[in-house]
Amino acid sequence: MMRFLKLFLPLVLLTSGFAQDWIKTGTGLGVEKVRLAVPDFSAAGQDPKNAELLKVFNETLWNDLENAGIFDMVSKSFYPLGQVGTPADVKFESWSAAPPSAAMLAFGNLGASGNGMTVQGWLYDVKNVTSPQVLGKQYQDAATTDAARTTAHKFADEIIFRLGGGVAGIAESKIYFVSNRSGHKEVWAMDYDGANQHAVTHLNSISLSPRVSTDGSRVAFSSLTKSGWEILMYSLDLSRLVTFPRFGGTNLSPAWSSDGTKLAFSSSRSGDPEIYVVDSSGANLKRITSFKGPDVSPAWNRKTGAQIAWVSGRTGLPQVYTMEADGTNAQRLTDQGYAVSPAWSPNGQFLVVSWMRKYGPGAPGAQDIYIMDIASKQWVQLTHDGGRNDFPYWSPDNRHIIFQSSRAGSLQIWTMLADGTNQKQLTFAGSNTQPNWSWK
């Protein structure tokens, strides 16, 4: 809360009409950060696999809780001595008093047996000695590091859901993106923390702008086919392309509506790139813009499904606009420079965009990620670290933003909290671009 206030307060003072309540409800970060202690889970039993599984589990759980952005993680150097594997091991006083001064304690144990693995985890309110248990969970899975990682994600999401104002965690969410690691730009997928990176398509062409469907079963993307750029549809359930109409012209940047029934995309089938809306089946194609100049990169209002933000070059350099989903009431949001790649927050209040605010000869502005309050058109710059930063996209919990940046020398995928803090690089091999976060 304080950090967020510090970031936005100067703006409040500088600009009138900047609604105070935006800061509070903002990106969902406006809850007090809970001081959380997470001692390493202990081994249950003597299985030789325990050590390796525990290493993966403990690292993953810590990272998930730290990444969540809603906890003040108590440094492990403050922890009292001794393992905390079961409720009997918890000495409340030693956790609630300084130096840990923890409000919450997540602990448990993991034991492999044969091919199976059992994880027990608890979340304790250590200041409530009489009734401390907030959460108690037991998980059974295979004794593999993948399962240990998945189990840690599940337990982290339970904790985040309980302590994060009822917003589901994102530790089990996926990122779809474009990578050229195979020599061609293909659609790839990874876990939200960068683990488990793997190719989804193998088309040996150029595939761009992957967008996963709301139910997570399909990925729509744009690919260079024999008949030009078309929207293709890949079924993650069937692991193959499924039928979707070819519209002719150059078809780009598909975007799912939040109810999963429609896609918006850009098509030049009429000779000029315009925004179209079509049923997710491919039927009922409808054009909703008609201005000369490129219209591309639509993004639905994820809360209402009633508006679309998009990029238009109708006045020259591309700018971000919003309109009703039927094409009426077009409003320009950015006032200058080169603004592209809008993404609407799940709560409907914000857009993130990639913006070179000062653009042109003599103004070598950086391309940075900005967050914009749609109602007031006020904005805050989130990246300041150089490079070209583009294709921001929101996490399902409204608290994180994923984007591509060239700051490390090549184009790679990074995440950050929605206030711009905690920026982390997730990909390292090849060139990785256009990240898209799953809907849950």
Place this chain on the structure above:
Amino acid sequence: MQRRLRFTMLVFALGAIMMLGACKKKVAPPPPPPPPPPAAPTASLTANPNTVEKGQSTTLTWQTSNATDASIDGIGAVQPNGSQSVTPADSTTYTLTAKGAGGTQQATARVTVTSPAPPTQPSATEEELFSQTVKDIYFDYDKSDLNADQQSSMQGDVEFLKQHPNIAFTVEGHCDERGSTEYNLALGDSRANSVRNALVQGGITADHVKTISYGKEKPFCTESNEQCWQQNRRGHFVYQK
């Protein structure tokens, strides 16, 4: 009767022997006739075909008669009658020599070796003409309308493509590296369509003009400076075989 006949024949025979012996002694024998002169050899040689492209073979066929030996220059001794495949590197006159008691006879066959014909399909010429004549159209930054300084290139392109209506081609829209992937693909599409519209206005059938945008996916030049960016902002004509 029989005895008498036998006796008569005997007498006659004896008489004849005596007479013959008397004659031999009296008449000089005629000179023996000269042996007939040996026949002159004959030879013939043909090459089929008698014109080949370099590297191809032809078949020599020959017949001789009255020859004791036969040879062909460059091949050596051969059977009196035969055929053989040869692959001369250059045009060659083959000479068959047939020798016999009756003399020597020669026959020749000429094989003409031609250089392989240069690939003279009209498309190759058209392709060369295309690449020599048709000029790419360059654009200003973030612009997709035709700049005035590109009009002469555009007119030249229209003239050439009108004169060669059978040439199939694609106009590719390209952009520089700045800005977003998606916007640049849309911009590249607008650039390709601008060129297409100008071609159609110049009288070229719309269906004949294929367009594709590459945005910034396939740059001609990868440095980050204006000179390079200008190279990448273009409508690029590609000949379709």
